[in-house]
Amino acid sequence: xxxxxxxxxxxxxxxxxxxxxxxxxxxxxxxxxxxxxxxxxxxxxxxxxxxxxxxxxxxxxxxxxxxxxxxxxxxxxxxxxxxxxxxxxxxxxxxxxxxxxxxxxxxxxxxxxxxxxxxxxxxxxxxxxxxxxxxxxxxxxxxxxxxxxxxxxxxxxxxxxxxxxxxxxxxxxxxxxxxxxxxxxxxxxxxxxxxxxxxxxxxxxxxxxxxxxxxxxxxxxxxxxxxxxxxxxxxxxxxxxxxxxxxxxxxxxxxxxxxxxx
Amino acid sequence: xxxxxxxxxxxxxxxxxxxxxxxxxxxxxxxxxxxxxxxxxxxxxxxxxxxxxxxxxxxxxxxxxxxxxxxxxxxxxxxxxxxxxxxxxxxxxxxxxxxxxxxxxxxxxxxxxxxxxxxxxxxxxxxxxxxxxxxxxxxxxxxxxxxxxxxxxxxxxxxxxxxxxxxxxxxxxxxxxxxxxxxxxxxxxxxxxxxxxxxxxxxxxxxxxxxxxxxxxxxxxxxxxxxxxxxxxxxxxxxxxxxxxxxxxxxxxxxxxxxxxxxxxxxxxxxxxxxxxxxxxxxxxxxxxxxxxxxxxxxxxxxxxxxxxxxxxxxxxxxxxxxxxxxxxxxxxxxxxxxxxxxxxxxxxxxxxxxxxxxxxxxxxxxxxxxxxxxxxxxxxxxxxxxxxxxxxxxxxxxxxxxxxxxxxxxxxxxxxxxxxxxxxxxxxxxxxxxxxxxxxxxxxxxxxxxxxxxxxxxxxxxxxxxxxxxxxxxxxxxxxxxxxxxxxxxxxxxxxxxxxxxxxxxxxxxxxxxxxxxxxxxxxxxxxxxxxxxxxxxxxxxxxxxxxx
Numbered sequence: 001x002x003x004x005x006x007x008x009x010x011x012x013x014x015x016x017x018x019x020x021x022x023x024x025x026x027x028x029x030x031x032x033x034x035x036x037x038x039x040x041x042x043x044x045x046x047x048x049x050x051x052x053x054x055x056x057x058x059x060x061x062x063x064x065x066x067x068x069x070x071x072x073x074x075x076x077x078x079x080x081x082x083x084x085x086x087x088x089x090x091x092x093x094x095x096x097x098x099x100x101x102x103x104x105x106x107x108x109x110x111x112x113x114x115x116x117x118x119x120x121x122x123x124x125x126x127x128x129x130x131x132x133x134x135x136x137x138x139x140x141x142x143x144x145x146x147x148x149x150x151x152x153x154x155x156x157x158x159x160x161x162x163x164x165x166x167x168x169x170x171x172x173x174x175x176x177x178x179x180x181x182x183x184x185x186x187x188x189x190x191x192x193x194x195x196x197x198x199x200x201x202x203x204x205x206x207x208x209x210x211x212x213x214x215x216x217x218x219x220x221x222x223x224x225x226x227x228x229x230x231x232x233x234x235x236x237x238x239x240x241x242x243x244x245x246x247x248x249x250x251x252x253x254x255x256x257x258x259x260x261x262x
Numbered sequence: 263x264x265x266x267x268x269x270x271x272x273x274x275x276x277x278x279x280x281x282x283x284x285x286x287x288x289x290x291x292x293x294x295x296x297x298x299x300x301x302x303x304x305x306x307x308x309x310x311x312x313x314x315x316x317x318x319x320x321x322x323x324x325x326x327x328x329x330x331x332x333x334x335x336x337x338x339x340x341x342x343x344x345x346x347x348x349x350x351x352x353x354x355x356x357x358x359x360x361x362x363x364x365x366x367x368x369x370x371x372x373x374x375x376x377x378x379x380x381x382x383x384x385x386x387x388x389x390x391x392x393x394x395x396x397x398x399x400x401x402x403x404x405x406x407x408x409x410x411x412x413x414x415x416x417x418x419x420x421x422x423x424x425x426x427x428x429x430x431x432x433x434x435x436x437x438x439x440x441x442x443x444x445x446x447x448x449x450x451x452x453x454x455x456x457x458x459x460x461x462x463x464x465x466x467x468x469x470x471x472x473x474x475x476x477x478x479x480x481x482x483x484x485x486x487x488x489x490x491x492x493x494x495x496x497x498x499x500x501x502x503x504x505x506x507x508x509x510x511x512x513x514x515x516x517x518x519x520x521x522x523x524x525x526x527x528x529x530x531x532x533x534x535x536x537x538x539x540x541x542x543x544x545x546x547x548x549x550x551x552x553x554x555x556x557x558x559x560x561x562x563x564x565x566x567x568x569x570x571x572x573x574x575x576x577x578x579x580x581x582x583x584x585x586x587x588x589x590x591x592x593x594x595x596x597x598x599x600x601x602x603x604x605x606x607x608x609x610x611x612x613x614x615x616x617x618x619x620x621x622x623x624x625x626x627x628x629x630x631x632x633x634x635x636x637x638x639x640x641x642x643x644x645x646x647x648x649x650x651x652x653x654x655x656x657x658x659x660x661x662x663x664x665x666x667x668x669x670x671x672x673x674x675x676x677x678x679x680x681x682x683x684x685x686x687x688x689x690x691x692x693x694x695x696x697x698x699x700x701x702x703x704x705x706x707x708x709x710x711x712x713x714x715x716x717x718x719x720x721x722x723x724x725x726x727x728x729x730x731x732x733x734x735x736x737x738x739x740x741x742x743x744x745x746x747x748x749x750x751x752x753x754x755x756x757x758x759x760x761x762x763x764x765x766x767x768x769x770x771x772x773x774x775x776x777x778x779x780x781x782x783x784x785x786x787x788x789x790x791x792x793x794x795x796x797x798x799x800x801x802x803x804x805x806x807x808x809x810x811x812x
Contacts, residue, residue, distance in 0.1 A: 056383045057382075057383065057535065058382050058383060058535055059535070060535070074535075077535070078385050078386075078387050079385075081383055081384060081385040082385045084383070086383045088379065088383075090379070092376055092379045092380055093380060094299075094303055094380060096302075096303060096306035097302075097303075097306075105295070105299060106384070108291075108295050109292060109295060109381075109384045109385065109386065110384070110385060111291065
């Protein structure tokens, strides 16, 4: 469970971000505590992945301050990268490497000692049922298998903060259940987890707190129960629809069906 | 790895080198990890277009360079040229070739968003990453510098007045030149990465890559163009005192050194983050000009007929859009720049004299220059950066490709042949009068269509449907040289035999056009089969799940 008195693992203060001249995030402020699993929700293009990339040191904010474990970004980006594990939204890997080689590369880049590295890789591959494919090139892996490798690579160096951008994408049901249990166990171990997803029921079930971003602004921050209570909605999906004004979905569906008939 | 290699590796990676690397803020552990990674990925042909030439391509190119420079050095030694001329020739040649190769390798290597995405969130500092990349570039030098200079350096020993130390001096000078050029190329990209936003980096990188060829082209034609435009440029003579001149030279040298250091430092800053941002950056919005689309629809309807109208339009639009937007495809076209500019250059140099008048007219070259462009385009059309999207073609019925290939062909005809000829025709009408201009353009059109029909079967499958294979350049080079010889003979035939009689030109035009029609039909069928074969391979490959690396 999160410790409310502990100093924040990640802190955003009035953060703004723009790609060229297109503004993506406006005045975002929030804090993540150690041991907390926080869900990051929002429609496509809302700024969820941008938020995660800012924490991972992949983007530099236009203004505002970001600190990760007390380290300011982007000044201490290398030190921050040592303590974060990041699963990107797209499963981009070096495709000619094998699963084993890719994990070894990531572990070595984080200076994980050889003995621990091999033991961790073995455990990760066994847990994800990839042992028999460890010497297959990544270009022959399915989407789900690559995703498992990326999740494994993000955890190998035992990071304090884990950033997950759609981590369940392409995973089978068993693997998805495994990841959910794993995240709960890691949070109990004191890790801070930021979990971006579109699967609202998973977020509702595993996250202690939910952040909703819409059009670059943080429009909700609280537990799923408190958000439901404040908006008088029964489910997180209804809260999401209400706050992001996506009630016009039905008319859109009717238009597409009509267009296909014509 | 044999014991000697193991000993060498341990010695190079020992504590002394590590200490030295740390002085430059380079993390030795990650530096060696990255150099091993780049070397492994290159040999496995991962991101071939990005990590550049593998060992096989480098060895093939080196062999070609060795033969070429060996011949040049033999001729110069036999002529007994001075050592200054000799070393100047080879350093100049090495400088130009190395600059061209290194610039393309640096662009390949440094503007690589996939690598950026995989490595940007890893704890690698900029200095370490840049050092590893520079080491990877030095690998290219290790092949090309000896290939270009080893034989000439040794042969230079036999020059009159050459001392025993000449080979050593020659080789050292060439190696230092290569190193300086590698640093300059890295510094140039350091500047570009610092000055341009991520969304523009790829296109700016391409412009930088094409710079040596454009400069060469401009330099070789500038006097002719100026003469044609009746422009006279007079450079003033400044009589500066020697002290001022030396001060000016020193200031320029300091400025150049400063630019080099700043560029390298810029590269070793947050470079990985900037390059990974290419993937995240929002691209330019495509223009939605309606007029062009309507014309495209008309041409596609002509090409596909009533039945295959929509597939033909799909082919036309697909190639039209990707030809301008596919990064790797555009990069492959850079060596073609001198030929692509041929119609413009020929207008300046050959438009005044009609080929029927007697003296040689450079316009004779026009259809052959277009033929060369067609050859280039057809050999590279199947390769691009968006090849992973070819699954979409696996989901359409096979009959679609009948119209699709006709649409692609229509685009090639229109952009490569019809537009340049229309532009040239307008000028020739004014210069030569309607009769000569019309006969020549009809002949050139027929010959160009003939060339396109000949080269169409060279498209190796679905356009932009495969990753770039840089080793093909070595195979294409001898073919290009052979084709160049044949084309020269045809130009000579045009000048000495054909263009003395207008009826003869008309008859040959008619024959060539008939041959072009027949060959185009066959070429289109072959192209269609190539697409089906390629897609068949793609669908088979996707079912071969497990490729083991032993």
